[in-house]
Amino acid sequence: MQKNTAAKTLVRGATGDWEVVIGLEVHAQVASRAKLFSGASTEFGGEPNSHVSLVDAAMPGMLPVINAACIAQAVRTGLGLKAKINLTSVFDRKNYFYPDLPQGYQISQYKSPIVGAGEVEVDVDGDTLKVGIERLHLEQDAGKSVHDQHPEYSYVDLNRSGVALMEIVSRPDMRSAKQAQAYVSKLRTILRYLGTCDGDMERGNLRADVNVSVRKPGGEFGTRCEIKNVNSIRFIGQAIEAEARRQIDLIEDGGQIEQETRLFDPARNETRSMRSKEEAHDYRYFPDPDLLPLELTQDYVDALKKDLPELPDAKKQRFVGSYKLSAYDADVLVAERESAEFFEAVAKGRDGKTAANWVINELFGRLNKESLEIATSPVSAGQLGAIIDLIGSGAISGKIAKDVFEIVWSEGGDPAEIVERRGLTQVTDTGAIETAVDQVVAANPDKVSQVKAKPALLGWFVGQVMKSTGGKANPQAVNEVLKRKLGI
Amino acid sequence: MQVDAAAVQRIARLARIKVTEEEARALEQELSGILDWVKQLDEVDTSEVEPMTRVIPMTLKERPDVVTDGGIADEIMANAPVREDHFFVVPKVVE
Numbered sequence: 233m234q235k236n237t238a239a240k241t242l243v244r245g246a247t248g249d250w251e252v253v254i255g256l257e258v259h260a261q262v263a264s265r266a267k268l269f270s271g272a273s274t275e276f277g278g279e280p281n282s283h284v285s286l287v288d289a290a291m292p293g294m295l296p297v298i299n300a301a302c303i304a305q306a307v308r309t310g311l312g313l314k315a316k317i318n319l320t321s322v323f324d325r326k327n328y329f330y331p332d333l334p335q336g337y338q339i340s341q342y343k344s345p346i347v348g349a350g351e352v353e354v355d356v357d358g359d360t361l362k363v364g365i366e367r368l369h370l371e372q373d374a375g376k377s378v379h380d381q382h383p384e385y386s387y388v389d390l391n392r393s394g395v396a397l398m399e400i401v402s403r404p405d406m407r408s409a410k411q412a413q414a415y416v417s418k419l420r421t422i423l424r425y426l427g428t429c430d431g432d433m434e435r436g437n438l439r440a441d442v443n444v445s446v447r448k449p450g451g452e453f454g455t456r457c458e459i460k461n462v463n464s465i466r467f468i469g470q471a472i473e474a475e476a477r478r479q480i481d482l483i484e485d486g487g488q489i490e491q492e493t494r495l496f497d498p499a500r501n502e503t504r505s506m507r508s509k510e511e512a513h514d515y516r517y518f519p520d521p522d523l524l525p526l527e528l529t530q531d532y533v534d535a536l537k538k539d540l541p542e543l544p545d546a547k548k549q550r551f552v553g554s555y556k557l558s559a560y561d562a563d564v565l566v567a568e569r570e571s572a573e574f575f576e577a578v579a580k581g582r583d584g585k586t587a588a589n590w591v592i593n594e595l596f597g598r599l600n601k602e603s604l605e606i607a608t609s610p611v612s613a614g615q616l617g618a619i620i621d622l623i624g625s626g627a628i629s630g631k632i633a634k635d636v637f638e639i640v641w642s643e644g645g646d647p648a649e650i651v652e653r654r655g656l657t658q659v660t661d662t663g664a665i666e667t668a669v670d671q672v673v674a675a676n677p678d679k680v681s682q683v684k685a686k687p688a689l690l691g692w693f694v695g696q697v698m699k700s701t702g703g704k705a706n707p708q709a710v711n712e713v714l715k716r717k718l719g720i
Numbered sequence: 721m722q723v724d725a726a727a728v729q730r731i732a733r734l735a736r737i738k739v740t741e742e743e744a745r746a747l748e749q750e751l752s753g754i755l756d757w758v759k760q761l762d763e764v765d766t767s768e769v770e771p772m773t774r775v776i777p778m779t780l781k782e783r784p785d786v787v788t789d790g791g792i793a794d795e796i797m798a799n800a801p802v803r804e805d806h807f808f809v810v811p812k813v814v815e
Contacts (some may be wrong), residue, residue, distance in 0.1 A: 264785050271788030280795050280806040285789035289796050301785030328734055331810040378807070379814040386814065387807035390796070514734055524775050525781040 240357075242449060246482040251449045252476040253456075254412045255404035255444065258419060258469075259397050260429040261373070261437040262305045267398035268372055269296030269339065276435050280389040288394040290334035292648045295522050302396040303526065305428040306346050306370050307536050309398055312426045312543055313365050315350025317533050322370075323523040326515045330604050331388050332375035340399075345369035345525065352402075352422070353545055356414045364403035364416050369584035373397050390512040398429065404443065404453070410474040411464050416440060417567075419542050425569050427495060438461045444475045446483070455489040459496050475503045478504070499549035511654040525699055547572055555584025564592055570606045571596075582620055590616055594637055615640050618647040627651060629701050661707045662713065665697070670703065672696045683718050690714060721755040723748050 241361040242249040267274055270287035281416050287294040310317050316339035325337040347368035354361045375390035400419065406412045420438055423429040431438050440463075445456035457479070458592055459471045474496070479489050494503040542550075544566045552564040565575045565588065574595075593614065599609060616704075622628045627638065628651055636647050636656065659665060672693060673680055683689045689713075697710045728747045732739040739747065793806040802809040 264738065266783075266785050266787050266789075271783070272790035273787045279793065281793040281808075282806070283790045283797050284793070286735075286764050286796070287789075297781055297783045300782040303782070327734075331808070331813055377810075377813060379812065381804075381807075382809070382812075385802075385809045386812050387809055389807055516734070519773070524778065526780055577739055712769060 236316075237263055241411070243446075243476055244483050249449060250446045250480050251451075252407060252472065253404050253445045253447060253453060254406040254408075254472060256402045256406075256412060256415065256443070256508075256654055257441040258400045258402075258416065259373075259429075259441075260309075260400060260419075260423055262370075262396035262398055263429055264299060264396055264426060266299055266301075266306065267394040268299055268302050268370065270394050274393065274395045276437075278391055280387075283391040284393065288337070288390055292718060296339065296520075298523070298526070299396065301344070303427075303528070304369060304516055304536060305396075306368060306398055306427050307528065307533060308540060309400075309423065309428045310347030310350065310368055310538050311533075311540055312422050312428075313347070313350035313352060313368065313400070315365055315368065317528070318344065318346055319530065319533070320344065321346040321526045323370075323520045323526065324399050324517045325520045326352075326517055328515060329515060330395070331373065331386060332377045332394065333391070334390065335377070338372050338374065339520055339523070340371035340517075341369035341525045342478035344525075345644050346356050352415060352418055354411065354414045354418045354620070356411050359406070361409075362412075363405045368400045368401050369417060371397050371399055380537050382561045406444075409469040409476075411470055412442065413469045416465055418544075421567055425541055425543055426477075427541075433464050434667075440468055442468060442471055442475075444479070444710065445489070446471055446476055446479045457489065457491065457503070458493045460493050460506060461494055462613055467496060467498055470498065470501055471503060474501055478503060496513060507642075511693075515695045541569075551575075553697075555579055555588065557584060557588050561588045561592060564596070568606065573611070574606050574613050578620070580617075582624070587617075587625075590620060590637075594634065598637075598641060609669065610641050610644070611637065615647055622651055624649055626706065629703065629705075629707055631698070631707075632656050632658065635703075637668055656704065659701055659709075662709060665701070665705050665709050665713050666717075668697050668700050669693075669710070669717055672700060673717055680718065684720060686688055687720060690718070690720065694717070721752060721759060723751040723755065729753075 235430055238626070244250075252499040261274075262268070264270065264274055266286075267288060272285040272288055273283045275283060287296060307317055321341055323339050324342040326340045326342065327337040330337060332385065343368045348366070350365035351364060352363045354363055373392045373395040374394040375388055378387040378389065380447055381387050402415065406415060418433040422432045425437070429438060433439065439461050443456045444460040445454035447454045451704055457475060459475055462468050462471050475494070482489060493506045495506050496503050547566045548559070548562045549558045551565060552559055564571075566572045571591070575587060575591045578591055595609065595611060599606065604610075616637075619640070620631050622636070623630055623633050632651075639645070641648050642646055676696075678691065679689060683693070693714050694707065694710050697714065698705055698707065725741075725744050725748060727737065728744045728751065731751075762806070797803050797806055797808070800808050
């Protein structure tokens, strides 16, 4: 890695620096109840071949009928990616043989996809990177082959066969593993906001084919290799780094990159070739004669556009503008729609920055520690808001507030009542504070004599007074009384 | 248009059809003939004509997002030559 920022994404090789060029094809499962062309369920799991209709099993004479909700989801996603919606698109057959593809072809969109060019803004290391979207098209998922049940046979389950996928193709606009990872997580956030894909990577509902090539900075694009089916953001990063390194080493050793599909093996942290050249695919795309072109009206698209939720970029801007949050805090809060909504519930009628601090530092910190989601937070937005109000009114100090937070977390209850019942109310009574200060001053004559030369010692005195009052003294009041008594 | 033996074998392979050398020779002639016949269509100027996608005016039929099918694993499996529980069993295909 280079110090100079323009070159910070370059990779060092034996013959100098190399630039890595990355483009992604993300397959996102459309959030829908039924499949793209049949009435079978899309539900995950289920007994083998139980979510399969005769259409999904490609029985002779069966005809596909498109699911209207899947069309709407693709259009909404396109709008969320600021992309052109194509009012006419066409379904094609992509022909190949594989046991988990009973039709012998996948219904996909080739020449005329439903969504055209768009753009995603990605924040990486404080810079904003614009990643171009080339297209988004609808297609069918294939079934699942299980290879580990028998030494000589594979087992095929068609439950996924026919489930709607959106393939989202980016331009080769990324230059590092980190940028590619940031792009995928931003894309995932947008999809989740839109509710068009649940983004569950563990279940394979969001997975990526990663195209990687290397070149000398500013030179011609190199030959690319495609790493298939990478199913976590961490693996996407590792796969890119391993593949870029392989290509650089190969070229520097005098070899040549061959365009091919590869697999990433996380256990060995390497990519390896998937198909030999003689198996090179020829998909013989042609328009599916069972399906008419998909025609939309502008009114239909406009109506969907009107109903789009506020998206992360707009929300972030609003948080920075109206709550005066830092860009960083706003980013953290908008990463999940639920977090943003929780924050707004806490911030309503309160100081935005204070609310953000409590949500991010205390609540998220605690949720992470216990591996909980915001949706299952033991502390509600109302309870957290009440704690912040107690600080605001001077009833409790920030330190006691953390204790109250802990109590609410583990026992629940109304924060004001907890403070009242347990006698946690802050001591603002100057008389009581003065008594405590006098005791501390009297007990520590050596520190008293040093404090004039070393004003930093004041903090130690504050700590002692807070300790002797069980943390209930108002820190500002303690500070003032101490300064007066110590004559500083 | 001349289709040669290699092209015949390639097409046969893509279609997973086994073709003997003798059959391939006959197919060279046959496929070339078909292509020549279709090629006559090039004589018509279609530069100003939209591709035809339907004979009568109709639009793509849609259905609502409702689960109306599935739960028929026994029927799905009925013709499977080999099965295990409700899985299709096929020769190992892992790459």
